[in-house]
Amino acid sequence: MHLNFKASLVMAPLIFLLACGNKETSRKDxxxxxxxxxxxxxxxxxxxxxxxxxxxxxxxxxxxxxxxxNEVNQSAQELSNLNAPPNLTNALNIDRVQLRLLAxxxxxxxxxxxxxxxxxxxxxxxxxxxxTLVQANSSL
Amino acid sequence: xxxxxxxxLGIMTALGGFVDFGQIVFTTQAGALxxxxxxxxxxxxxxxxxxxxxMCGRVAVVAHEPVFAxxxxxxxxxxxxxxxxxxxxxNLLTCAAELGGAAIVIxxxxxxxxxxxxxxxxxxxxxxxxxxxxQWIERVFGLSGLVMIVFAVSxxxxxxxxxxxxxxxxxxxxxxxxxxxxxxxYFAVGIFSAMLxxxxxxxxxxxxxxxxxxxxxxxxxxxxxxxxxxxxxxxTVALLVLxxxxxxxxxxxxDLLSTAVFAGAFPFAQKALVLxxxxxxxxxxGAAIETALSGGYNVCQFYNLAWGKNLPxxxxxxxxxxxxxxxxxxxxxxxxxxxxxxxxxxxxxxGMAVMPFTYYPILxxxxxxxxxxxxxxxxxxxxxxxGFLALITLAAIAAFPLMILTHAGRP
Numbered sequence: 394m395h396l397n398f399k400a401s402l403v404m405a406p407l408i409f410l411l412a413c414g415n416k417e418t419s420r421k422d423x424x425x426x427x428x429x430x431x432x433x434x435x436x437x438x439x440x441x442x443x444x445x446x447x448x449x450x451x452x453x454x455x456x457x458x459x460x461x462x463n464e465v466n467q468s469a470q471e472l473s474n475l476n477a478p479p480n481l482t483n484a485l486n487i488d489r490v491q492l493r494l495l496a497x498x499x500x501x502x503x504x505x506x507x508x509x510x511x512x513x514x515x516x517x518x519x520x521x522x523x524x525t526l527v528q529a530n531s532s533l
Numbered sequence: 534x535x536x537x538x539x540x541x542l543g544i545m546t547a548l549g550g551f552v553d554f555g556q557i558v559f560t561t562q563a564g565a566l567x568x569x570x571x572x573x574x575x576x577x578x579x580x581x582x583x584x585x586x587x588m589c590g591r592v593a594v595v596a597h598e599p600v601f602a603x604x605x606x607x608x609x610x611x612x613x614x615x616x617x618x619x620x621x622x623x624n625l626l627t628c629a630a631e632l633g634g635a636a637i638v639i640x641x642x643x644x645x646x647x648x649x650x651x652x653x654x655x656x657x658x659x660x661x662x663x664x665x666x667x668q669w670i671e672r673v674f675g676l677s678g679l680v681m682i683v684f685a686v687s688x689x690x691x692x693x694x695x696x697x698x699x700x701x702x703x704x705x706x707x708x709x710x711x712x713x714x715x716x717x718x719y720f721a722v723g724i725f726s727a728m729l730x731x732x733x734x735x736x737x738x739x740x741x742x743x744x745x746x747x748x749x750x751x752x753x754x755x756x757x758x759x760x761x762x763x764x765x766x767x768x769t770v771a772l773l774v775l776x777x778x779x780x781x782x783x784x785x786x787x788d789l790l791s792t793a794v795f796a797g798a799f800p801f802a803q804k805a806l807v808l809x810x811x812x813x814x815x816x817x818x819g820a821a822i823e824t825a826l827s828g829g830y831n832v833c834q835f836y837n838l839a840w841g842k843n844l845p846x847x848x849x850x851x852x853x854x855x856x857x858x859x860x861x862x863x864x865x866x867x868x869x870x871x872x873x874x875x876x877x878x879x880x881x882x883x884g885m886a887v888m889p890f891t892y893y894p895i896l897x898x899x900x901x902x903x904x905x906x907x908x909x910x911x912x913x914x915x916x917x918x919x920g921f922l923a924l925i926t927l928a929a930i931a932a933f934p935l936m937i938l939t940h941a942g943r944p
Contacts, residue, residue, distance in 0.1 A: 421712075425943060425944065428784075428786075428944060429786065429943075429944075431784055432784055432785045432786040432788075435783045435784050435785050436783075436785045436787075436792060439783055439785070440795065443795070443799075446802075447802070447803075448798075448801070448802035448803060448806070449803065449806060450642075450803050450806060450807065451644070452640075452641060452642060452643055452644040453641045453642075453791070453795075453806055453810070455644065456637075456640050456641040456644065456791065457641065457789070457791040457792070457795065460637075460789050460791050461789070461791075464788060464789065
């Protein structure tokens, strides 16, 4: 009994902390996911502009885009498992769709790394994706 | 010239400790989230590591006692063993993360397959450490790590606001919302912890014994510890500034090693990018060597077994097997699919929890007049040491709850 009491003293704060770390999808969580998506889009836009100016090496460009694409796909995968209450569904759907579009744009850039016109067009598309995500975030 | 080359121990220790995979990403993230507001944490961490590095170097020279012999004597066998296990687990995780980081950088430099590169890089590092004397390891990694200065050049080129930067030396409290405040605290603790990673003092004190420092070298001990740490700290500040100038205005949260390296070359073009990659590679590989060797040092010092990089492997078989094993196991962990950055985040916070058990015995030993004689701590040294130990303990207590509450630093 004494041991159980001691164990519960130790476990209680841990359980509390774990509970804090594993909340249901809330407005804050969706905002956090949108912020992460905006960050990815902004990074892709910045980096593609850098490549377009001929300032990156080929290996770095293709390697970094590969890692960036993995991040985008992982975020999209995490979002697909989320269930949001009705008032957040729209924002969550925008996030999902825009991340998928972002992944397509990054793949496009990966295939045309040495074509400035494709890079410029993709940069423009990604700017649009970022703007949509920013709007969804500020509407929450 | 010999004295100048002696500085390389401090430089390699500090670069491997301050500018390793974890610190590169973590500090850039801190800058991208809070601008210069966490500069004080870097300054505090630098002062703390200079104080303790000097102390453990002095103890190693005067008492011929490296860190883990002190831990065993001062903490007792049971607590000492627990500290040994925790420290070496931490060394293993960090070594794995650094090997994974080195593979990423080589992939970014060459485009070669990352998994093959990981295996190749691990074998090359093992061969290099096997073939080279300790002095050559520290010289090669200490001097070539200076290529990282490209990050500082980039930061200065982007014209930071020096006034705001100076204001960052004072902590600011009272964030707009509580989650932002927790995030600020998490990054403050993480930066402080990353600058005080235990393997730095394990490596430094063992290095002082490997290099056969004598009491007459004690003045240089302070110089080596402080110059190396100040250089490492300036590069860390550069990373924070780059995060603040390149990523904060664009709302980018740098979550990849390649994103942090990209900031290091942002104002320039291809040559700077290659230099940034090479500098990062050297620092990360240096950190992998530090952690692997520290693993061997710790066990052998704790159990009083023969150790020393300058001894033939046959004369110190346990030492050689352990550090080679650390490299091999580290590579296996990454090959198993664990993401190096996940390892890094965990090791920084886990490291904080173990820290008091490493630094407390050093402080007690350095303040013991019976052992240290005329080289004992002054009252000022001890007071500063106690102050930093109190901070380390506070940070250790806060580390895990902060990691959970902030989802490991998610903005």
